[in-house]
Amino acid sequence: MTLPLTYHVRNVFVRWRATLATVAGVALVVAVYVLVQSLAVGLEKSSRNTGDPRNVMIVRKGSTAESSSQVTREQLRLFKYWPQIARDEQDRPLASADVLVMLTRPRRGSEAEAHVLIRGVGAAGRALRPQVALVAGRWFVPGQREVVVSRRLAARIAAFDIGNTFKAAGRELAVVGWLEGQGSAFDSEVWMDGDEARRIFDREFYSSVLVRMRDERSAAAFLRRLEADKRLPLRGLRETDYYGAQTMTAVPIRILGGFLATAMSIGAVFAAMNTMYASVGARTREIGTLRVLGYRRRTILVSFLVEGGLLALLGGVLGCLLALPLHGYSTGTISLETFTETVFEFRLAPWLLAKGLAFSLLVGVAGSLLPALRAARLPVIAALQSV
């Protein structure tokens, strides 16, 4: 038999000053935990969000990212006309040979500089990536020195408004439009015509080639053939798999988050413990009375655990509420795959909030374990005689 919940709730609030301090402490821990994890979730989501399952990405064997890969024009010619690749209305293969270039640009409203990824896309580049849409201005004209930048990137980098121009490799490039990639990795890119990009940046090679497969069976056949062809030191993989694996950037954030949360939660456990010890001390006679009335040691133990848990859960709810306004807030970091500015959003998924609450409950129960044991072990007579 346990004591009524109202008893615990009122006891949590009756010493409200101590309670408030502990609740605030736990709230802070949970807020930090949830926010850091939501960064990692947002980053991973932007990677996982990217790509089309019908597409295959071709990079040089041994390179883990497009930006460090090279595909020669000779190689492209060898596989471009394989029958597994889908064709457009004019019977041209749906393939986009892209050039990736890193550019250093000043940040908006600051002296600091950021690396930005420019993608020179081939003719079919846009058709192969339907999740990328123009949201303002117009698309670049092939052969012109024009770029379309991610709207989110434009919010972070100077001179990326439509109508602005900036210098790259000694040439003026004009911003003619803004694109949006539905929370994908393309939200961190600047797009321009592929051939123009190779000319300006003086590139012999392509970085990667993206091709659309006719169907599932063709995809498997294509990948087998590419692997088997000794003339082609290339690696093909599904576009979704390629981006799904690009989650390295989230790893240090997760580790940092885990470390921060652990360190802070130790503090919070002690805060909860302190509050609960004070509560046990202040209620020694009450505990003695309950025991005399017939309540068992176990009930006393459980009731202090419940109170500690309640206390911390309150902090957990508050922490989640503190973190909530940042949901969907766009931020950036340096990608550890491409070493360029990566834009992504805080994603406070419901499971993450639930995890935060569970985490707070754990802190509360851990913190109140020793005080609850002390309460349960109090000798009845001594407890009754305490003032």
Place this chain on the structure above:
Amino acid sequence: MADTPMVVIRNLSKVYRQGDLDVVALNRISLQIDSGEFLALMGPSGSGKSTLLHIIAGVDRPTGGECRVQGIEVTRLNESALADWRNQNVGFVFQSFNLIPVLTAYENVELPLLLTGLNRRRRRQQVNRALELVGLADRSRHLPRQLSGGQEQRVAIARALVTDPALIVADEPTGNLDSRSAHEALGILQSLSRQSGKTVILVTHDPKAAAFGTRTIHLEKGELT
């Protein structure tokens, strides 16, 4: 009913160890308390009267001898069985009332009943009856701090009798009360013994309080005098 003894004590001893010293709180006491009796237990501080009360009520354990309450050797019950036994058979009244500050008068009185498995409706009936008996039915929603000392003690008496125990023990229940409230509280205990046949054991060092009882015994240095 009055012919079956409520409490039978034989050669009861309690020795505390304080450092290297043995302190004798009770020295081979033998005593019988009949059902329906209102026994006043008197004696100076440290005479062992509270210790004796605690042993009879199953809160403390003796170091020797027997203590049977309603034929049950309470000294042999284990911790959990003793807790259940107290809940069902003993009502406690303390000097400083010992009400739970965050609970209302009603909830305080209900506390022992929560352990009984009675449903809410039955509990409500019993709590209301107990509060009526002590004249505080209109104060049931008040918190202890909103009550006077006398009212608090009456709530505590209601809590002691709500489970309808055969035995009510009161440890200096008037120690913190003014004379009028003390008189009221003792009057309630007296009527419980007279009208409901409860056995009441009252520890006091006030002769006026002891006068409410049907019998008074004196303890001094752990022995009956």
